Amino acid sequence: MRLRHNQRIGGIPMKRLLALLAVLALVAAACGDDEEAPAPAADGEDTTAATTDDAAPAADEMMLDELNVAYFLEWPTANQVAQARKTYDDALGMTVNWIPFASGGDMAQAMEAGDIDISYSQGLTPFANFVTGGSDLLLVGVAVSYADADNCVANPDYGVTADNAAETLAGQSIYTPLGNVTHFKLLKMLEHLGVDTSTVELIQSEGGPAAVAALDSGAVAMACAFGGAVNQMIANGGNLVMTGSEQEAIGIRVFDIISTTGTFAAEHPDIVTGFLQVTEDANVAYNDDRGPFIDVIAEAAGMEREPTIALLDAFSFPEKDTQLSEAWLGGTVQQVMKDQMDFFVAQGEIDSALGSYDDFVDTSFLEGVEGRAGGAAAPADEMMLDELNVAYFLEWPTANQVAQARKTYDDALGMTVNWIPFASGGDMAQAMEAGDIDISYSQGLTPFANFVTGGSDLLLVGVAVSYADADNCVANPDYGVTADNAAETLAGQSIYTPLGNVTHFKLLKMLEHLGVDTSTVELIQSEGGPAAVAALDSGAVAMACAFGGAVNQMIANGGNLVMTGSEQEAIGIRVFDIISTTGTFAAEHPDI
Template identity: 50%
Template structure:
């Protein structure tokens, strides 16, 4: 399973970092932040304006990744200090496997922007979803999209072990769906629009939320960066909060910057970000989020992944890897 390979890589890399003592408190002149293209978020206006650079007093390099597992691996290797809008599942799988990272905030909430699209000519709906058994389904393995797929199929009575999952990042999944290489593709971001030209969602985001399948991305940092530069994390989250507030107050003023940073045309970016929610720092510290809700959700996600064979073992407690102090 891809999960076990990931777990092995993360555990080995974490051990190397620990043994080599790579944590250092020296002054920085640059940090690298992981993000996704075709994933427009309110903070990207600040990214374009270099507000982060000014507030943190250093160069902030924004590096695009294809999925959350790649982000976690880059953090474990020391190439990335902050992962913005990383998937919750890659975080849970990462810390379960020994990755030296922690969750310090919620980046975005969403539902309609992370879906599984069935080709129209497949004739598969929620009513006969068991017909997916034995067929190929494209999905990025080990992230929120994969987790939602598992939960969705469980809800519809489909045996996930009988579905032929094919590891594909969103862009590749969209190509496979359009060409007919797979009967269904699960993805996030701009790839969904391309898949919808030949198919429809197996379940909409609203339908998923109604049965308890919630979707959100998080802000992760490495343990060493948190220990050595807590002030930079606080400033990063403060700038993000200010950008979120500005977007909510006047979205038209920043749509253009956000679309450019996301690598999207204006109208698709506006449509997608309209389905996003950006909780304030105060909201994130509440019991629904970092005040207890996320800790419980992490345990639940881990147990689902274990039951699906994607994770060997869940941790007893995920609270040591979740820290709301940087939001204050």
């Protein structure tokens, strides 16, 4: 792989950098690490910390009248409500200065120099880089988890896809940060796609706006960034080669951390715990209902409302008990660091990895935080969760039903998974709101959107199935309805259809396209697929709309499609179902 920066990246020998890059795979994080992670400064002195065994933390703590915290602009997080409202200042009894940084490496250097006391949302890769180099840094919490907010976008002129990347990227240039999680994700993605990295030139990014400009210029085949820059490149016509979910499936998890120095933590444990307490309270409030906080967060992040929402949709803010679980700081994070470093040793990129990263994670401060409901422990709560309730549709065959039938879900999750059939996506949403359903599989996008528009705490976490012809409207042959005459033959008639879901949406779009005056049409709410078949057969309605087997049955009974699924797609109607849950369930049970 040719690097525009020759042998070193930001002053770090290539082998050492990639070593630290490895830390990133499952745990990676680089929030704002859009620049390289510099090597730890040699013999950096901390001019504020006590240097002798005789130093008295209590006395020193009384003298500490302000706290310097590093963070990233244009990176909206739940705790920025407390930042903006000076909740940290009030809780800690001192002035808290929030100082923006460009990269996690810069944060680490500033902590080493004693200029920064705590870094919020530092990338894991630069953190690991510095501790591998002997720096006195300490990971004390998880700030934010994200996947789609950090990615690489291809220029459409190059035609790069996951299927052809090995050919289309050969000999091309990629614009990317070096030494952070974005860089690591790129390397892992290229490896997974079979790209010969020796034929690819990596050009070091100068930040998100520069990445957008580079991709727009056509000079690079792909540009990698985080946050709003990714959304902008996609809006400008670029395409993702792999989604965040697809990257997670090959072992790349992305999150940022809360860090400090070992010296500061030892001398000011109450301040570290107090900082984490305010952060926990902010996360809990956000996870319960983020609506009232969006504008405050946007202003604190230096962003407009809509881009802020777009990023927050890709973020999750784990609460205390989730962070302390085995899936996070209880062992997984440390082991993933080790596994990834060993991976780079095997690749010949570094000579050796540390034997363990356990010493660089200290959960004692987080353990002192009062969590949700007076400190109810999520690890215990997760152990108590011995069954999972999943909503699905009958007569709607999907690939995952093999795993459903073979109880693969039960075995993988270590609990009973109850599959509960529902009649509509709206009913699924109501059941999730009530806590009766944990996850909905193949929920319609339209009812999901309706409920979140109304303030519901639902979260889209995946796509279940894409389809077109399996959801449609069928005309009774006695009415002679076709695409050419629908404006006349449907006037004054009745149509049997679900309301408030994608089938309803498709119907309205189709009627509009065909020039039907909808004020002359009566819509009768469907009671389900069998009822739709019966209504059409009765001759009481000119057309009936449904999905799945009911559509096929109505056609078999002599009905005709007014527009095929392909014809509907041609006018901009795409049909797919999603996998959804609630924000609360996702935050409390991320591993499930």
